[in-house]
Every structure is written in structure tokens, then in C-alpha cells.
Amino acid sequence: MSLLEVEDLRLRFGGLLAIDGLSFSVEEGEIVSVIGPNGAGKTSAFNCVTGFYRASSGRLALRGENLLGLRPSAVAARGIARTFQNLRLFGELSVLDNVRAGAHLWLRQGILDALLHTPRYRRSERECTEQAHHWLDFVGLRGDRYGAARNLPYGEQRRAEIARALARRPDLLLLDEPAAGLNQGEKAEMLDLIRRVQGLGIAIVLIEHDMGLVMDVSERVVVLNFGQKIADGRPDDVRKDPAVIAAYLGSEAHA
Template sequence: MTLLEVSELRLAFGGLVAIDGLSFSVGEAEIVSVIGPNGAGKTSAFNCVTGFYRPTGGTIAFDGQSLLGKRPSAVAAAGISRTFQNLRLFGELSVLDNVRAGSHLRLKQSVFDALLHTPRYRRTERACTAEANHWLDFVGLRGDRYSEARNLPYGEQRRVEIARALAREPRLLLLDEPAAGLNHAEKTEMLDLIRRIRDLGIAIVLIEHDMGLVMQVSERIVVLNFGKEIADGRPEEVRRDPAVIEAYLGSDTHA
């Protein structure tokens, strides 16, 4: 079943075209990588799907419903969660509170409950804490959960951001360069984590420059170059595609 359907997506900033006719789909519990050289339009596509950018053309549908014109909060409520190329944690908050923030988007709690610390408020807070600890266990966090998030090593902060995204209980998770800045051992662990997330029934769209990781984890790969889709297929097909090879390595212009 198709979960996300992007069709003829176009995004322009004045005279600069960032995305030019991009089309791809993502099925339930499928891992799809979106790759391409720097400036190809990958993160811009993520920003269109999640409501941070308003496309200038095309359609985006999630579970059969249009996402066009929806705010990021409405997109998240529909079942799409994401991480960012540059970490966006609340550095001064504890690791646990960063992940609790993800759970709070789903759990019902009024201002009245919070001010008076009603039984519902206390139940909600206990549920948030339990869920946050569950997802921190799931991603394999090793650091102190009560220390400020900014005090964790970079690789551990990546895990916290993914745990916060999972705390929203998404059906689709968008990961923007999750292996950036990680060492070899951490990348191996990230590969395993991505597969375990998929095994929960969550579809994943991945932007990543580490081609080794992409080729191992992806079920399909979409390749962009200068905002245009130049390939869409299984890893072994994309690896041999002449247009992909040229986009990454360049063509021989010598006579």
C-alpha cells in the first residue's frame, strides 16, 4: 500500500528552481533513500513534505490525504516525523525532557490540568516519562538521561533526536543525514537501528551521503540532480545507471 505519494513536485525561490518535477512514492514499512550531489534538492523535498516550504507546483499525499498547505504541526499530527541535517535538540533541557516533548504532542492535557496538577496531569506525565525511557532504550542511548542534551557526544545526540521523533509514534519517519559525523562503529549501529525502526512497521525516507550505508539499508533509491529525478529503482539498478554515475563522477569532456 502506498503511504506517501509525491507527484510532479516543484519548488522555486524567485528565479532559482530547487525542485523540478520530482515524483516518487513510499510504501508502508518501506525504506527509501533520496540521494544526489550537494544542492540537488533533497532537504528541500523533505521541507515540502513536512510543511516547512510551500511547493510552487505538484501534489503531496499521505495516506490518500493532501498535505499541501498544512502546517508542520498538522503534518506531524497526521503521522509524519523527521530529524534534521543539523541537530535541533533543546540543548538546555535534559535528554529525557527532549524525548518527553515528542510524546506531549499526542497526549491530552489542558492548561487547567497543568496548573492544578490534576490526576489526569500526573497520569500524563508518568506516561510521557515511561514512553521517553522506552524510546531511549530502543535507540540504545548510553549517556545520562538527566543531564543537559548538549553535554552528550554528537553520536548520542543523534540517537536522542531519533528517539524524540519516534515518541510521536509516526507512520513515516524522514531521516536527514542520520550518519553524518558518525564513526564506523556508530554507522554500523545506525544501520541496525534503521532496520529495527522499519521492523516496527514504520516507513522511512532517508537522505544520506554514505553510499555504503545507503546501498545496504535501502529497498529503493531515488536519485536527484539539480532538482530533477534522474533514477528510481533498487540499489543494484541505481548503482549501474549511467545517469547516476555521471551525476556523481562527471562525464569525460576530453576528445
């Protein structure tokens, strides 16, 4: 059984078929890149997997458990975390509190604990803060973790968002263009971070337009065009696929 199974997935917006019969799988601890031209349906697929969009039909399963129709919070509770193409940090909160927010799924406290500041509440809050520091250290955040998240440089905000996702203790991490807007040095550091996350046993699916990063880090590449899968295989094989070349360059250029 694969970790994630996507079978014959379809997503309609009125008369527009944004995803058309998409099928792919992700194995335990695997790094898979989903690539394709703008508008190919990559982020829409992520949104279906994480419950932000409700797929029109098909099958989504994590270790065989159905995900179709679940709310985002329920999907996250089953072991899937994500980042976004456009940063979704809480700008006015501290960097530390942003990462602490990612740990809310596993906090062992109830409403009465929070109201009465019980020993269980204090232990849970202390553990949450320790975990937030741990993940900020893990991603290599160099900025002020006690200041407002909006004051961090862009690249550091990317790291903070990944730290928040890791604080959920996921089995599968979805990264939507993690290298977007980064300079070459930051991209090299992001490549190293992705590999270190995999070293924790976490499977990763990333959407990325930087083909150098995709080819370096991916074990498998899935290519979409107009909502359909046109290739699925090892990076070297996908790079040479005529359908992939045509999708990116146009059939006349390929000819």
C-alpha cells in the first residue's frame, strides 16, 4: 500500500475541468515533484489532497484511509501538512508563535485546562514551545524568532512556514513552490533542507518551477498539462519525454 494514492481525480469549476483523471501515488519517505506549465492544475491537486477544494470525483487515500470530502483540519490530523505558494504566516504574531500554532493538533489540553492553567496545561505549553524552537533550529532560521513574522526577510519566512508545517509532525509534507523568490544561495540551502526533512522519514511532494532543484532532489517526477498527467517517472526519463518537451516548449519548437 502506498502512503498517498490519487486515483482518477477530477475537479470542476462550473464548466471548466481543472483536473482531468489524475492518478499518481507517493511511497513512504519518497520525494515526488509535480511540475507543469502555469495553469496545469498543480496547486488545484494540492488543494484537493488537503481538503481546501472538494474533488468532483475520484479517490484520495492516505495509507488506505479515504480523504475525499474531509475538511482541511481532518486531513491535517491524519498526517498531511503543507506550505503555500503565497506565504500564509500570521504576520503580526511572533515567529515562535507561528510555529507553536502548527502544534495545536497534538496539544494535550482542554478548555478547562486553558482556563484554569492546570499543570497539564503548563506542561503542554512548555512542550509546545520547546518543539517550536526545535523546528526553527532544524530549518536553520537565523532571524529573530520573538519578533513579528512579517519583519523577517522573505527567505526566512519560507523557513518559518516549513517549520510550522513540521511542527504538525506529518507523515507527508506538501511544498508549493518552496524555492520561489529565493536567490541561488537560498535555493541551495532549501535543497539541503528538503533532503534533511526526508531524512526524518517524511515523504515530500513539491510543486516547483526551478528545474535544476527538481532534477536534483526528486526521486520521481509527475508532469501535468491542462489538468492531465502526461508523464510520471524518474527525472532523467521525464526530462527526455517528447510530451513533456512539447508541453513546455510547444510542439513546433520540439519539432
